[in-house]
Amino acid sequence: MSNTSKRYTAEFKRDAVALVYSSGKTVTEVAREIGVSPEGLRNWVNQDKADRGQGPAGVLTSDEREELRRLRRENREQQQTIEVLKKPRPSSRGNRRSSRALRVHRCGEGHRDEPRWPWCLNRSGFGRDLSCWV
Template identity: 40%
Template sequence: MVAKKMRYPVEFIEDAVRLTRSSDRPLRQMARELGVNPETLRSWVNKAKQAEVEQPEDLAVPEEVRALRKRVAELEQDNDILRKAAAYFALVPG
């Protein structure tokens, strides 16, 4: 008899890996508590480790954040100017 392959939601897998890594309990115990096969959980943890090694932190992200913060500051300044102009024109008799 072939065991049926189960599909787990990505969120469940991520939570299970995070919980397993942060716990001091043995992997087998964690698997039992989560209701998954220990080898399945081991595979998830190993894949997460592999992904961290293959994809080091993206160095472009901080540059993108700086650019976005600059753009937000410019847009806030534009909004401030428009607010002042609207207030001025609301007071000017027309």
């Protein structure tokens, strides 16, 4: 037996369900006559009942199933977008440090901050503090 399942058109499914209702035969008998599995035909009949509001409580209609599928796909895409946006972006200055601490220049004389860095930032964190250069 094949592991692949057959795909039936919506029209074929509607006709098969109508045949079950109109013939007075059991689902299994109709399934044998038209060449589908009894379980598959029974699922089609149960879904048709749910779509007409005659199914058990809590069963989703076809429209509700389609909307749920669409919303789950949309949610998954939004979660992926959020994950991408959470990733850190490289700094345009090439400095990946996020601190805005005052750093001292290479000579370090007259400055109390340690360690000595080859350049320093001004107090705002942008640009070089020219007063530190010898």
